[in-house]
Amino acid sequence: MSELNAAETELYELGIQTMAEFFEVDPSERGDVVRWVLLEDQNDAVDACMTELGYTVTENSGVDAPPEQLDAVLRDQFVCFSQYPQHPAYLREWGEEQLNAQYDWTVEALIPCIENAGYSISNVPSRATFVEEWRATPFYPMSQLPDHAVEELNGQCLQQAPTAVLWEGVSPADWEPGMSEVISNDGL
Numbered sequence: 001m002s003e004l005n006a007a008e009t010e011l012y013e014l015g016i017q018t019m020a021e022f023f024e025v026d027p028s029e030r031g032d033v034v035r036w037v038l039l040e041d042q043n044d045a046v047d048a049c050m051t052e053l054g055y056t057v058t059e060n061s062g063v064d065a066p067p068e069q070l071d072a073v074l075r076d077q078f079v080c081f082s083q084y085p086q087h088p089a090y091l092r093e094w095g096e097e098q099l100n101a102q103y104d105w106t107v108e109a110l111i112p113c114i115e116n117a118g119y120s121i122s123n124v125p126s127r128a129t130f131v132e133e134w135r136a137t138p139f140y141p142m143s144q145l146p147d148h149a150v151e152e153l154n155g156q157c158l159q160q161a162p163t164a165v166l167w168e169g170v171s172p173a174d175w176e177p178g179m180s181e182v183i184s185n186d187g188l
Contacts (some may be wrong), residue, residue: 011088023078030082049080105161108172112158
């Protein structure tokens, strides 16, 4: 694992604690970081990790396991997420630049992706309203879809802007998977 500065270490530890609470496991069960991943690549890395542990992973990152194995599945998901975390540099609170980038992503990439699948989105806020209301009531177009459509589109239509769009100033039109300047597929 590359060296983290003090602020990044604090964010990383907070992220581990939050994940442990979510998965209802002891944070000390975390795995060592294998490599840092981008948000848009994390599910694929975790799915591969879970597969290596012997689980059958479903199309939308679910795990096919009997209910009596739930505790083991949650522990192993926590371990996999902790082995393939997002770099803390990308976990900072969003400023106006990130909120504007998310708006661009939403109207230029996410909504067209949803519409290309045959669904429609209504009441898209203006940029000013989107940015102003994000922290209190964020606009998520997928919330307008039936559950089966969300499951169908979850892997196709990224809801959150990719790392390069949020943090590196790449436009949605220019974005391509794996183009982050800070983290490559080989780690830092």
